[in-house]
Amino acid sequence: MVRKINWDNQFGRRLKLRDLHVFFTVVQAGSMAKAAAQLGVSQPTVSETIADLEDSYGVRLLDRSSRGVEPTIYGMALHRRCVAAFDELKHYADIRIMPSRWPFVLVIGLFGPAYRHNPGLHTGRFAVDFAVFT
Numbered sequence: 001m002v003r004k005i006n007w008d009n010q011f012g013r014r015l016k017l018r019d020l021h022v023f024f025t026v027v028q029a030g031s032m033a034k035a036a037a038q039l040g041v042s043q044p045t046v047s048e049t050i051a052d053l054e055d056s057y058g059v060r061l062l063d064r065s066s067r068g069v070e071p072t073i074y075g076m077a078l079h080r081r082c083v084a085a086f087d088e089l090k091h092y093a094d095i096r097i098m099p100s101r102w103p104f105v106l107v108i109g110l111f112g113p114a115y116r117h118n119p120g121l122h123t124g125r126f127a128v129d130f131a132v133f134t
Contacts, residue, residue, distance in 0.1 A: 015056065022049045022084040023061065027075065031068040053078075 026035040036043040054061050061075035071079055
């Protein structure tokens with residue numbers, strides 16, 4: 001029997017990439033108001049997102065002051081992981097240059113002298129599931 005994963009029991013709530021992006025932007029900007037302006041949302045929306053993240057992790061991620069915000073030790077750890085995750089996601093931009101019809105068929109054949117000198121070489125059709133374009 002297939003059992004549905006209860007994400008709320010696993011993480012407290014679903015972690016959204018959008019929330020991590022908001023957190024990342026707040027740390028980079030050093031202020032919730034500046035981050036809100038950069039993201040094009042209201043400052044209360046940013047504050048609520050950060051509060052939800054802190055509630056999910058059960059730790060304070062940012063130290064707030066009148067001069068802005070500074071990440072706590074937990075915030076610095078999450079920020080490093082955000083940097084790694086966003087860097088990894090940037091590599092998936094290569095997907096846009098892949099052909100739209102996957103998998104495609106690659107046909108390899110030998111003709112003339114190349115075939116006569118290699119009669120045991122098999123040629124034929126190969127299904128290609130993934131290719132890397134550089």
